[in-house]
Amino acid sequence: xxxxxxxxxxxxxxxxxxxLDGIRAFxxxxxxxxxxxxxxxxxxxxVLMALVGPQILTLDNTARYSQRLQAPSWSHxxxxxxxxxxxxxxxxxxxxxxxxxxxxxxxxxxxxxxLVGGMAGVAGGALDSALMFVTNxxxxxxSFPIMMVLAMVVTITDPFSFALVLSIWSWxxxxxxxxxxxxxxKNREFIEAxxxxxxxxPHIVFREMLPNMASYVAYHFIMIMRNAVTASVGLMVLGLxxxxxxxxxxxxxxxxxxxxxxxxxxALIYFVTPIMGIMLFQMGCLFFASGMEEAFNPRxxxx
Amino acid sequence: xxxxxxxxxxxxxxxxxxxGLLKKRATVRAVDDVTLRLDEGEILAVVGESGCGxxxxxxxxxxxxxxxxxxxxxxxxxxxxxxxxxxxxxxRGVQMxxxxxxxxxxxxxxIFQSLSVPLLHHKLVGxxxxxxxxxxxxxxxxxxxxxxxFLDKYPHQLSGGQxxxxxxxxxxxxxxxxxxxxxxxxxxxxSLRISLLDLMSExxxxxxxxxxxxxxxxxxxxxxxxxxxxxxxYPGKVVETGNLNTVLSNPRHxxxxxxxxxxxxxxxxxxxxxxxxPLRSLDMPDPTNPPPGCxxxxxxxxxxxxxxQEEPPLAAxxxxxxxxxxxxxxxxWEWQSVSAG
Amino acid sequence: MSAxxxxxxxxxxISVEFRLxxxxxxxVDDVSLNVRRGEILGIVGESGSGKTTLSSTMLNFVSAxxxxxxxxxxxxxxxxxxxxxEELRQYRWRDVATVFQAAQNSLNPVLKVKExxxxxxxxHDEFPESRVxxxxxxxxxxxxxxxxxVLEAYPHQLSGGMxxxxxxxxxxxxxxxxxxxxxxxxxxxxxxxxxxxxxxxRVHDExxxxxxxxxxxxxxxxxxxxxxxxxYAGQIVELGSVEDIFYHxxxxxxxxxxxxxxxxxxxxxxxxxxxxxPPDLTNLPEGCRFAPRxxxxxxxxxxxxxDGELIEVEEGHYxxxxxxxxxxx
Numbered sequence: 002x003x004x005x006x007x008x009x010x011x012x013x014x015x016x017x018x019x020x021l022d023g024i025r026a027f028x029x030x031x032x033x034x035x036x037x038x039x040x041x042x043x044x045x046x047x048v049l050m051a052l053v054g055p056q057i058l059t060l061d062n063t064a065r066y067s068q069r070l071q072a073p074s075w076s077h078x079x080x081x082x083x084x085x086x087x088x089x090x091x092x093x094x095x096x097x098x099x100x101x102x103x104x105x106x107x108x109x110x111x112x113x114x115x116l117v118g119g120m121a122g123v124a125g126g127a128l129d130s131a132l133m134f135v136t137n138x139x140x141x142x143x144s145f146p147i148m149m150v151l152a153m154v155v156t157i158t159d160p161f162s163f164a165l166v167l168s169i170w171s172w173x174x175x176x177x178x179x180x181x182x183x184x185x186x187k188n189r190e191f192i193e194a195x196x197x198x199x200x201x202x203p204h205i206v207f208r209e210m211l212p213n214m215a216s217y218v219a220y221h222f223i224m225i226m227r228n229a230v231t232a233s234v235g236l237m238v239l240g241l242x243x244x245x246x247x248x249x250x251x252x253x254x255x256x257x258x259x260x261x262x263x264x265x266x267x268a269l270i271y272f273v274t275p276i277m278g279i280m281l282f283q284m285g286c287l288f289f290a291s292g293m294e295e296a297f298n299p300r301x302x303x304x
Numbered sequence: 305x306x307x308x309x310x311x312x313x314x315x316x317x318x319x320x321x322x323x324g325l326l327k328k329r330a331t332v333r334a335v336d337d338v339t340l341r342l343d344e345g346e347i348l349a350v351v352g353e354s355g356c357g358x359x360x361x362x363x364x365x366x367x368x369x370x371x372x373x374x375x376x377x378x379x380x381x382x383x384x385x386x387x388x389x390x391x392x393x394x395x396r397g398v399q400m401x402x403x404x405x406x407x408x409x410x411x412x413x414x415i416f417q418s419l420s421v422p423l424l425h426h427k428l429v430g431x432x433x434x435x436x437x438x439x440x441x442x443x444x445x446x447x448x449x450x451x452x453x454f455l456d457k458y459p460h461q462l463s464g465g466q467x468x469x470x471x472x473x474x475x476x477x478x479x480x481x482x483x484x485x486x487x488x489x490x491x492x493x494x495s496l497r498i499s500l501l502d503l504m505s506e507x508x509x510x511x512x513x514x515x516x517x518x519x520x521x522x523x524x525x526x527x528x529x530x531x532x533x534x535x536x537x538y539p540g541k542v543v544e545t546g547n548l549n550t551v552l553s554n555p556r557h558x559x560x561x562x563x564x565x566x567x568x569x570x571x572x573x574x575x576x577x578x579x580x581x582p583l584r585s586l587d588m589p590d591p592t593n594p595p596p597g598c599x600x601x602x603x604x605x606x607x608x609x610x611x612x613q614e615e616p617p618l619a620a621x622x623x624x625x626x627x628x629x630x631x632x633x634x635x636x637w638e639w640q641s642v643s644a645g
Numbered sequence: 646m647s648a649x650x651x652x653x654x655x656x657x658x659i660s661v662e663f664r665l666x667x668x669x670x671x672x673v674d675d676v677s678l679n680v681r682r683g684e685i686l687g688i689v690g691e692s693g694s695g696k697t698t699l700s701s702t703m704l705n706f707v708s709a710x711x712x713x714x715x716x717x718x719x720x721x722x723x724x725x726x727x728x729x730x731e732e733l734r735q736y737r738w739r740d741v742a743t744v745f746q747a748a749q750n751s752l753n754p755v756l757k758v759k760e761x762x763x764x765x766x767x768x769h770d771e772f773p774e775s776r777v778x779x780x781x782x783x784x785x786x787x788x789x790x791x792x793x794x795v796l797e798a799y800p801h802q803l804s805g806g807m808x809x810x811x812x813x814x815x816x817x818x819x820x821x822x823x824x825x826x827x828x829x830x831x832x833x834x835x836x837x838x839x840x841x842x843x844x845x846x847r848v849h850d851e852x853x854x855x856x857x858x859x860x861x862x863x864x865x866x867x868x869x870x871x872x873x874x875x876x877y878a879g880q881i882v883e884l885g886s887v888e889d890i891f892y893h894x895x896x897x898x899x900x901x902x903x904x905x906x907x908x909x910x911x912x913x914x915x916x917x918x919x920x921x922x923p924p925d926l927t928n929l930p931e932g933c934r935f936a937p938r939x940x941x942x943x944x945x946x947x948x949x950x951x952d953g954e955l956i957e958v959e960e961g962h963y964x965x966x967x968x969x970x971x972x973x974x
Contacts, residue, residue: 190407191418194471197366198422198478199395208421212412299412299458353834354805463922464692493691494862495905499918520834527907527916552909566839568864570906572887575868586789586806586840 030296037292043285051100054093060247062086073270080270083255088271092278095247098160099230099282102248105164106171106229107222113168114175115218121176122183123206133180139173148232152241163242167232168225175221182217186210216297220290227286234279249275307380309481309514310342310365310398315374317360321592330592334360336540337374339618344481345512347505347532349525349548351563355588356537358518362484365516366400396426399475403487405467409459415470416455422478442473446503465496469503476507482514483507489524501528522567526552536560539589539599546624555637556626558582558604564637598629606634653822653855654680654703659716661698661707668927672698672711674879677955680823685849685856687866687887689902690876693923696859699876700825702726703857704737721822739769742816744809746828751812752800758811759796762818769819777818784814787851788844806837810844817848824848827859842868863902867891872961875899878924878934884955885962895964897939900972933967941968 031037068085071077079088121132147170157163183206186192195205211218236242237250238257245251252275317335335357342348350358363369364376367383376383378394386394402408410418419442420435422428429435436455443451446469459467468488475483485504489497505528507513515532519525525534526548535545536557544557555561562583569575585603589595595602601611610629618625621632628634656678663670673695680686690696701707702718705725717724725736737743745751753761759778766777782792788810795803795811803811809829816824826845830838846869849856860866866873866887873890875883875898883896894900901919908916921938936942955963966972 190402190404191410193368194400194402194408194474195421196368197395197398197400198425198474199392200421200425204421204425209410209413213410215412297412300460353836465922493923495691495902495919496923497918498905498907498916499920501907502918521907522835523907523909526909527913530913562836564909566836567909568839568842568862568868569910570864570867570891570903570908572867572891578868580843581836581839583836586837587804 027296031289031292034292034295036288037296040285040288040291043281044289047096047100047282047285050093051097054096058087058090058093060087060090060094079274082252082271088252088274091247091252092249092274095245095249095252095275096278098245098248099233099278101160102164102167102233103226103229105160106167107225109164109168110172110175110225111218111222114172114179117172118176118179119183119206122180122187123202129180133177136173136176139170140177142170144170145232145235148236149239149241152236157242163233164229167229171225171228171232175225178217178221179214182214183210186213216294219297220293223286223290223293227283227290230279230282249278253279306343308341309344309346309379310340311375311377311380312338312340312361312365313375313377314339315361315364315371315376317357317364317369318372332591333540333594334591335364335371338540338542340535340542340545342482342514342516345508345514347508347515347517347529349517349519349529349532349534350537351519351522351525351534352537353520353563353588355539355591357540358537359486361537362400362486362516362518365482366398366484367395392426396478397481399478399480399483401468401471401475401483401485401488403490405464405471405491406459408471409467411459414456414458415462419455419470419474419477422474426478428478438477439473442477443470445476446470446473447499448473465492465500468492468500472500472503472507476511476513480513482516484516484518486518487520488517490519490521497524498527504528522552522563536563539591539594541599541627542618542625543600543627544624545618550622551624554622554624556621556624556631556634557600557628558606558634559600561634561637562603598627606630651682652679653682653721655717655719656699656702657717657719659699659702659718660714661695661702661711662714663711665710665927670926671879671929672926673702675715676876676879676881677716678874678881678884680855680857681872683853683855684871685858685869687858687860687870687873688876689860689863689866689873691861691923693878693926694861694876695879695926696876697827700827700857700859703823703825704741704743705733706737735769738765738816738821739819740821741823741825742819742821744812744816744824744826744829746831752808754800756799757796758798758800758803762796762815765815766818781814781818784817785811787817787848788814789840790814806833806841809833809837809841813841813844813848817852817854821854823855823857825857825859828861829858830865831860831862838865845869862906863890864906864908875902878929879926880934880965881955881963882935882966883964885959889959889962895958895962895969895972896935896966897941897972898935901938901940933965941966941971 031041065085068081071081073080077087077089079092082088082091117132117136121129148166151166151169155162155166157166192205192209195209233242233248234250234253237248238254240254240258253272256272256275315335315338316333319332319334321330321332338361340348350361352358360369364371370384378386378397381390383394416436416439419439420432423435423438424432429438439455440451443449443454448454448466448469454462454466454470462470488504489500492500501524504515508515515528517525517528529548532548533546534548534551535542536559537543538559544551544555544560551560552564555564562581565578565581582605583603584605589599589602595612597612597614598604598607598616601607604611608630614629616627616629618627656676659673659676660671661673663672676699688696688699698707698711702713705718705728707713713726718726720736720740725733728736752758756764762781763774763777781796785792785795790807790810795807800808813829830841833841842865845856848854849869858866858870870887872884872886874881875890875896877898883890883894883899890899891903894903898919904915904917905919919938924934930936933939955965956969957963958969
């Protein structure tokens with residue numbers, strides 16, 4: 002019988018410490034894995050750049066054609082673009098767009114995948130078959146052409162609509178994977194035990210199954226962010242999305258089309274900057290994601 | 305007359321195996337026409353080899369499976385018709401302890417996280433702090449002391465024996481009336497088995513919790529159910545049942561006699577003098593195509609024509625129930641170790 | 646150790662360590678053991694005893710992060726720890742064959758049994774096919790299996806007991822001198838287990854083959870073992886004939902194991918568990934390793950030293966317990 006609600010301060014502290022320990026242990030593992038740590042640092046760098054950068058490097062959009070396509074100098078560390086505007090400032094502001102877009106896309110995609118895969122896996126039967134039928138169709142049709150078509154048809158004005166377009170055809174693979182994870186977990190003894198203890202479906206899905214899928218979902222979240230960059234850059238380079246001039250994809254587009262920067266030697270930096278940014282960001286994602294499985298594994302965390 | 309805690313009547317469980325391109329669909333009758341009673345605070349050992357249906361039976365009792373035919377009654381009410389509070393009482397009242405203690409605990413949660421959930425969910429405690437206190441009591445009860453050493457660990461950090469005690473603590477936390485223990489000690493070292501079995505016996509005595517102890521090991525069954533009953537299963541059917549001491553001192557069904565002959569005896573002189581097993585063949589029947597008549601007849605040394613034609617019903621004999629046409633003619637089981645070894 | 650005995654294998658002062666990120670695990674600590682020709686030697690030990698690690702040294706099969714840090718394994722006088730790759734390959738399966746726990750893992754699921762047998766034979770230069778197959782048929786019949794049925798089958802079509810018997814037959818294919826069995830019956834039902842034990846007995850009696858049998862269940866040894874070695878925490882704590890071990894054990898752990906095994910015949914109240922928990926091989930106590938659980942010493946410590954020197958109390962019966970006289974029968 003529970004006598005009172007009091008509990009020793011130590012015990013409470015132990016509980017809190019337990020949770021903090023979990024977070025500390027997670028980052029401890031990332032730190033030990035050099036690649037993952039490098040990836041984390043790169044991503045943190047970009048996030049900082051996106052948050053703080055714009056305060057430091059203000060964006061001046063006035064066109065000064067006399068200063069176009071300059072080489073790097075003290076006043077313009079990354080040179081200028083075709084209209085004489087500072088490349089570095091654009092790059093930094095663009096980071097904000099890139100990261101926002103990636104995050105939103107990942108969020109939408111994972112949510113849809115979780116809903117579809119989750120319902121299919123948990124419910125089974127006819128619902129499962131129906132959802133998988135749809136999923137399989139989406140999987141067989143290549144996503145980029147669809148995105149191209151959608152980009153032409155839908156007016157994209159803000160990151161939300163862009164993220165929606167990017168995610169609408171990308172969730173299928175993850176949905177299938179989530180479904181199989183759930184199917185395999187469904188019959189595990191500890192899930193059975195939860196059912197026998199009468200713990201209810203929401204608890205079983207969110208508090209028992211989800212922690213066991215955490216590493217998987219986290220990995221895919223990061224990878225979707227990476228893919229979002231690729232896809233959005235692709236669409237922008239093709240000129241299909243007239244959205245935000247500072248997004249690196251747009252910078253790339255402008256660099257290629259409006260300037261002939263590819264041909265000039267001093268202006269190469271204007272062309273190369275967004276490419277480097279994209280590459281670095283993707284590398285950061287890949288490296289960080291590689292440490293996900295390890296970091297979520299309780300066996301390794303407690304060694 | 306007092307109502308039994310649990311009553312199974314003519315319970316049957318069929319499984320359909322999926323057909324393939326080259327395989328037909330087949331039906332496996334895992335449990336066939338089983339009738340059993342269990343009273344409050346009683347211990348019943350269900351014994352049989354793998355494939356006999358004992359695990360399936362356990363899962364039906366616990367509510368994970370619905371019988372294809374027959375009824376399961378908890379405190380007199382058909383389990384399938386229960387709703388609301390009555391269902392909640394059944395759900396909490398019948399718990400399970402699994403064989404594989406590692407698989408039965410969520411590897412991504414600490415012990416406290418896993419075990420506090422049922423307490424909070426069923427409102428047996430009011431807060432996490434109270435749950436922690438309650439769990440400390442429970443862990444002490446099952447012999448895991450000091451309890452705070454265990455609560456914040458993950459399952460992989462504990463030994464098999466410790467995890468098994470945790471499973472028992474978790475089952476006890478919701479204050480059940482019946483615990484189905486499916487091979488609870490088979491994955492634990494031999495030297496620790498007895499202490500786990502003693503623990504379960506103590507829980508049975510102190511809290512009047514009934515146990516259904518499922519195993520293939522007759523020796524541990526005898527240990528824990530020495531004051532209880534036993535049911536011996538052979539693919540799908542109960543072939544002998546009754547008070548455990550009565551049944552084991554005078555086994556009547558040829559299959560049970562074969563099982564007893566096969567149990568290793570820790571006495572070299574006796575063990576080396578034992579005869580061959582009283583069986584005609586080693587192979588268990590094909591579950592999709594069981595032999596006609598008595599399922600055991602192809603392996604039975606005493607089988608006669610009637611055995612391949614008619615299935616024997618469970619009939620009373622000498623204070624127990626046996627399913628054999630010629631149970632009276634089966635020779636009495638000679639314990640080779642009659643004199644102290 | 647009697648020099649008169651003909652020893653087919655001798656383990657001398659074997660130590661095996663496992664080096665983990667933050668600690669070292671002493672799996673086997675200075676163990677010496679002789680295997681007599683033609684005997685059935687049982688090695689009994691629970692989890693953490695080191696018996697499986699010890700048996701892998703017999704095949705020089707200890708894999709990272711484990712290292713054999715000292716000792717020799719002499720087979721017919723040659724140290725197999727010093728053999729090169731090719732010699733080792735010949736030695737394994739031809740001289741010493743193994744039957745593992747859970748036979749399922751040993752049989753290749755995509756090969757028919759017949760192909761597997763032929764593959765194994767070919768790997769050890771046994772030809773021609775017809776001779777191998779006829780021998781395989783004899784062996785399968787020997788283990789009471791139907792050769793035609795088993796040879797053409799895939800592993801998943803056979804039951805656990807049939808797979809285990811098939812593995813036993815396969816292990817005898819090249820006429821090994823020693824058969825090493827690691828928990829061969831643990832995953833089997835009790836009737837199948839009794840059957841397989843009978844078959845192993847027949848194999849031993851008819852082929853005069855030496856067997857080393859590892860198990861955690863001391864009861865099954867009573868039927869077929871000639872001698873038994875009991876291991877605890879990486880050491881051999883007692884060694885003797887099967888009757889010595891069962892009827893007058895000289896170590897409290899052995900005594901405890903036998904007492905803790907529930908039986909069908911004894912009074913139920915005579916059973917007692919061994920208190921405490923299995924040893925932590927990274928954190929062993931000073932002095933006797935069994936002391937924390939021993940009923941003979943009061944505060945968990947015993948003057949018995951940790952050297953692991955076996956004392957020969959009677960001929961052929963050894964113990965490392967310093968208070969062996971108090972271990973009642």
